Amino acid sequence: MTIPLLDVAELSRRFPAGRRSWLSRAPGPQVHAVSDVTITLGRGEALGLVGESGCGKSTLARLLSRLLDPSEGSIRFDGRELSFVPARHFAADPARRRIQLVFQDAGESINPRFTAWDAIADPLRTLLGLRGEDLAASVAEAAALCGLPEALLGRFPHQLSGGQRARVGIARAVGPRPDLMILDEPTAALDVSVQVTILKLLAELRARLGMSYVFVSHDLNVVRLLCDRVAVMYLGRIVETGPAEAVFRDPRHPYTRALIAAAPALDGIRRPVPLLPAEPRSPVDLSPSLCAFHGRCPDGVERCLQERPVLRRMEEGWEAACHFAGSKHGALPQTLPG
Amino acid sequence: MIASFRHVVGENPVTGFAFALFSLLVLAALVGPSQAPFDPLASDTMASLRPPNGLHWFGTDQLGRDIFSRCLVAARLDLGIAAASVALVFLVGGFAGLAAGFYGGWIDMAVGRVADTVMAFPLFVLAMGIVAALGNTVPNIVLATAIINFPLYVRVARAETVVRREAGFVDAARISGHRDMSVLLRQVMPNILPLMAVQMSLTMGYAILNAAGLSFIGLGVRPPMPEWGIMVAEGAGFIVSGEWWVALFPGAVLMVAVFCFNLLGDGLRDVLDPRRRT
Numbered sequence: 319m320t321i322p323l324l325d326v327a328e329l330s331r332r333f334p335a336g337r338r339s340w341l342s343r344a345p346g347p348q349v350h351a352v353s354d355v356t357i358t359l360g361r362g363e364a365l366g367l368v369g370e371s372g373c374g375k376s377t378l379a380r381l382l383s384r385l386l387d388p389s390e391g392s393i394r395f396d397g398r399e400l401s402f403v404p405a406r407h408f409a410a411d412p413a414r415r416r417i418q419l420v421f422q423d424a425g426e427s428i429n430p431r432f433t434a435w436d437a438i439a440d441p442l443r444t445l446l447g448l449r450g451e452d453l454a455a456s457v458a459e460a461a462a463l464c465g466l467p468e469a470l471l472g473r474f475p476h477q478l479s480g481g482q483r484a485r486v487g488i489a490r491a492v493g494p495r496p497d498l499m500i501l502d503e504p505t506a507a508l509d510v511s512v513q514v515t516i517l518k519l520l521a522e523l524r525a526r527l528g529m530s531y532v533f534v535s536h537d538l539n540v541v542r543l544l545c546d547r548v549a550v551m552y553l554g555r556i557v558e559t560g561p562a563e564a565v566f567r568d569p570r571h572p573y574t575r576a577l578i579a580a581a582p583a584l585d586g587i588r589r590p591v592p593l594l595p596a597e598p599r600s601p602v603d604l605s606p607s608l609c610a611f612h613g614r615c616p617d618g619v620e621r622c623l624q625e626r627p628v629l630r631r632m633e634e635g636w637e638a639a640c641h642f643a644g645s646k647h648g649a650l651p652q653t654l655p656g
Numbered sequence: 657m658i659a660s661f662r663h664v665v666g667e668n669p670v671t672g673f674a675f676a677l678f679s680l681l682v683l684a685a686l687v688g689p690s691q692a693p694f695d696p697l698a699s700d701t702m703a704s705l706r707p708p709n710g711l712h713w714f715g716t717d718q719l720g721r722d723i724f725s726r727c728l729v730a731a732r733l734d735l736g737i738a739a740a741s742v743a744l745v746f747l748v749g750g751f752a753g754l755a756a757g758f759y760g761g762w763i764d765m766a767v768g769r770v771a772d773t774v775m776a777f778p779l780f781v782l783a784m785g786i787v788a789a790l791g792n793t794v795p796n797i798v799l800a801t802a803i804i805n806f807p808l809y810v811r812v813a814r815a816e817t818v819v820r821r822e823a824g825f826v827d828a829a830r831i832s833g834h835r836d837m838s839v840l841l842r843q844v845m846p847n848i849l850p851l852m853a854v855q856m857s858l859t860m861g862y863a864i865l866n867a868a869g870l871s872f873i874g875l876g877v878r879p880p881m882p883e884w885g886i887m888v889a890e891g892a893g894f895i896v897s898g899e900w901w902v903a904l905f906p907g908a909v910l911m912v913a914v915f916c917f918n919l920l921g922d923g924l925r926d927v928l929d930p931r932r933r934t
């Protein structure tokens with residue numbers, strides 16, 4: 319059996335919430351941004367990561383791209399454990415070149431004093447040690463791959479359109495030829511029409527260069543089109559993961575169902591149902607012994623308050639964390655919220 | 657740089673005026689001592705306290721020295737002290753603030769304490785104390801002026817660094833393989849340099865005023881060396897007897913110099929801002 323490119327086990331990240339008195343030794347309140355996340359990703363595979371705002375997608379993306387140290391858990395990349403290398407020192411790690419990140423706000427992620435050319439050249443210089451003509455050739459190649467005309471390369475970020483900036487951000491990440499690209503809502507800041515061209519570009523690049531993607535998005539349709547598998551997050555935990563097509567066709571977790579019901583249909587005919595009523599629970603000091611979705615869940619029963627459902631296998635490569643999942647919706651009512 | 661300079665000056669004539677004034681001051685500091693029409697130290701008791709005239713443009717003082725020449729020659733000393741102290745505090749205060757903002761923790765705490773300690777004093781009194789304790793030599797005036805500006809530089813550099821430490825492009829630089837030092841020096845620092853340059857120009861004005869002030873109260877440069885503060889101090893006694901020009905001209909030159917650097921600060925911000933480049 320070949321080792322997966324990325325093998326993440328029980329990864330958690332907590333943040334201190336508010337100030338803790340430095341006199342007391344007791345731990346202060348904590349935000350559980352990412353809890354117990356286990357995922358694997360094969361070579362060339364694309365995993366979509368969906369969930370509503372604040373559920374920990376960006377935190378997970380930052381953990382996986384080694385910008386942030388986990389509180390617990392393991393990140394194995396190509397068979398090597400990376401969580402032992404502190405994020406501060408990861409810049410010098412040989413795996414740095416192989417894991418690249420595309421940021422949500424491309425404009426913000428480009429140094430305002432860099433031209434597009436400088437931005438694309440930067441990782442090529444530091445990670446690959448390219449200089450002079452080699453560097454220029456590689457920059458030109460990365461720009462061409464991402465559909466950036468040469469004439470734009472001399473511009474500063476504020477002189478580029480949103481779509482062009484997104485291309486610069488992608489070209490910068492693609493330049494070092496990573497094996498794993500983590501994309502944190504790469505199109506969230508763009509107009510719909512531009513989004514489509516950027517998504518096409520991303521799909522094309524993956525096919526061409528054989529990269530693996532972890533694609534963070536809150537747009538389910540995008541994930542469905544671009545990804546082989548999907549992981550649905552709720553308050554820091556993965557509540558359902560499986561083959562994208564199958565999960566969308568037959569979601570097993572009530573939260574996934576609500577998300578899908580709320581997404582506009584691809585054919586544009588079905589009207590989206592508004593997303594769940596009420597707010598999610600506070601991520602601060604979440605109780606470990608109840609289902610975090612209880613209270614918003616249309617199916618919640620007494621048991622959900624006493625026992626947190628764990629991920630259970632539905633079918634091969636398909637898991638869901640709901641007491642009632644997998645029983646082919648057994649006793650559950652089929653009605654969706656709204 | 658040149659192009660954006662033209663653009664900014666074209667847009668804002670006040671900045672152009674400040675730059676012209678600045679060039680004039682620098683020129684005076686460079687060639688003043690060699691080009692002054694009279695020897696600034698040569699007294700001529702026959703010609704003492706002459707009002708401004710064709711020969712002595714700013715008049716003469718109680719010893720018959722040409723005030724215009726003295727003002728001109730003093731430019732090198734006054735601007736030199738101010739520039740040296742600003743350069744010193746820029747390097748020390750700027751890096752301290754940068755490190756404090758970037759690393760946080762104990763570095764931040766230590767730098768903050770030092771800055772707070774300085775801030776606890778009335779700044780001019782502190783400068784007086786330093787010069788009085790160490791002796792009133794030019795290097796000590798430079799040091800005292802630098803020390804009283806230290807908290808300001810720390811605060812500006814730290815605040816700007818804290819904002820940029822969290823900026824997306826800093827994460828992007830890490831992803832691109834830059835280590836801490838490199839992120840700090842090549843990504844964060846170049847982005848706060850324009851603000852520091854603006855700060856430098858503004859504090860240049862205060863530094864000139866501070867150095868002249870120390871000399872004015874007798875804790876700075878000593879007579880008979882030509883220096884704007886001393887000249888104002890010496891001339892002050894003659895205002896009541898009607899010889900206004902002895903204090904007025906050095907005072908006016910001092911004021912123009914301070915004013916110039918303040919105006920320049922605003923202009924510099926525009927020139928150095930990459931968003932203004934087209």
Ligand SMILES: Nc1ncnc2c1ncn2[C@@H]1O[C@H](COP(=O)(O)OP(=O)(O)OP(=O)(O)O)[C@@H](O)[C@H]1O
Pocket residue numbers: 333334349350351369370371372373374375376377378536601
């Ligand atoms: N540096 C931090 N310090 C403290 N709390 C943090 C930090 N980063 C994230 N959090 C918290 O962790 C939780 C998850 O945040 P995260 O940014 O990962 O969410 P997200 O899913 O990316 O949301 P969005 O869709 O809005 O981008 C939030 O409650 C957030 O407040």
Ligand SMILES: [Mg+2]
Pocket residue numbers: 375376377
């Ligand atoms: Mg996010």
